[in-house]
Amino acid sequence: MNTKPIRIAEDLNNALLRIDQLWGAASNSTEGDELEVLAMLVEKYENEHFPIPASDPIEAAKFRIAFSGKSN
Structure with missing residues (x-):
């Protein structure tokens, strides 16, 4: 095993x-x-270089309701 830190896209x-x-x-x-x-x-490299921002709780609730079939 020749494992090393992932520092650049080529390493990834x-x-x-x-x-x-x-x-x-x-x-x-x-x-x-x-x-x-x-x-x-x-995972460490992707979290540092491609973070996924936290979703807005209200928008997340609206999305879940819309796709649950219970919006109307």
Whole structure:
């Protein structure tokens, strides 16, 4: 396992390619551990570089009502 921090988009792409290769690896195996570490690194990078802002509670409620079929 040659895992390193994800600092740039190229690192992210490489990590995602490796995750694709490791997908389905058994838990508690060398490959499974690598998969878990890479997933955490990707999550950290994406949270820092592509944050999803919190939704407005009123708009979220309106959306949920609209798509629940109970708006009228």
